[in-house]
Amino acid sequence: MIFKKNIHFVKLSFIYSFLIAVLFNYTVFSKLNFYFANSPSHTLFESFFLLLVFLVLWSLLFIIFLILGMRYFLRPLIGFVLIMSSIIFYYKKTYGISVDEGIIVSVIDAIKESNFNEIKDLFHYKIIAYIILMGIVPSIPLLFIRVKYPSLIKELITRVASIVLIILGLFALIFVNYKDVSITARVVKKLNQETIPHYSISSMINLVKHSFRKNIKFTVLDSKPSTEIDKPILGIVVVGETARADHFGLNGYHRNTTPLLEK
Numbered sequence: 001m002i003f004k005k006n007i008h009f010v011k012l013s014f015i016y017s018f019l020i021a022v023l024f025n026y027t028v029f030s031k032l033n034f035y036f037a038n039s040p041s042h043t044l045f046e047s048f049f050l051l052l053v054f055l056v057l058w059s060l061l062f063i064i065f066l067i068l069g070m071r072y073f074l075r076p077l078i079g080f081v082l083i084m085s086s087i088i089f090y091y092k093k094t095y096g097i098s099v100d101e102g103i104i105v106s107v108i109d110a111i112k113e114s115n116f117n118e119i120k121d122l123f124h125y126k127i128i129a130y131i132i133l134m135g136i137v138p139s140i141p142l143l144f145i146r147v148k149y150p151s152l153i154k155e156l157i158t159r160v161a162s163i164v165l166i167i168l169g170l171f172a173l174i175f176v177n178y179k180d181v182s183i184t185a186r187v188v189k190k191l192n193q194e195t196i197p198h199y200s201i202s203s204m205i206n207l208v209k210h211s212f213r214k215n216i217k218f219t220v221l222d223s224k225p226s227t228e229i230d231k232p233i234l235g236i237v238v239v240g241e242t243a244r245a246d247h248f249g250l251n252g253y254h255r256n257t258t259p260l261l262e263k
Helices: 009-024 026-037 043-068 074-095 101-112 116-121 125-143 152-176 178-187 189-194 198-211
Strands: 006-008 146-148
Touching (some): 006 009, 009 043, 009 125, 009 146, 009 152, 043 198, 101 198
16 A cells, blocks of 8 residues: 555656646547547547647656655645646636636735635635545545655756656657647647646746846837828727626626716
8 A cells, every 4th residue: 555655756756747637637638639530530640649748748747746846845746736736627617717827917916905805706615626626635645655765866866867768758759750740739739728737837937937027128219200191090099908797886796896887
């Protein structure tokens, strides 16, 4: 039994990255199957591409655990990824949305502004069931196992060597049929938004990268631009944002969010 036993950190990362890739990403493969069903039949390549996509999803999680899951952080990291994935999976399944940069920023802004009504709207009792069944339950074995680590130098070598071997293996598989893989990958490019938690993690990384960027300085090219066109130019600028019907004061929302419309 796995309980009350030592387990090597690589093996633990291997098992849980596989579990997360399988548990949360069936929609990716169902949509790929739909795409192949409506394309010229290439049965052998279809199987190869599906296997390749799964290996990529699995390997990326495996690499994340190897890089960030340092001593004493691996089990909390796995638990966090499982719970986060269960939340993302709930919103994907219930509302059909991907947790991207815009949604993450909206949640952060709501927390900063102490807009608890908006935060409350994001939660539903069903999400608790998803968190428990898909996040907490798979995390329970982490409480009973002891993670085995070698010496620091050997651990570092193992991590680096594992990452290099994973990347080389993926490149080798892609190189086997690079032409068809590259064409198909471009066609189904938007499918990356279906991946859980990969797409949300990449969105968070992009937000962090943007936060470290310096403010862009704009250069005025011409303070008094002119045009040789005799006819007047008509320009229409539309400025606005999305609005929810249940947040309109006209519709009975508790805050007066539509004072001008009411006039």
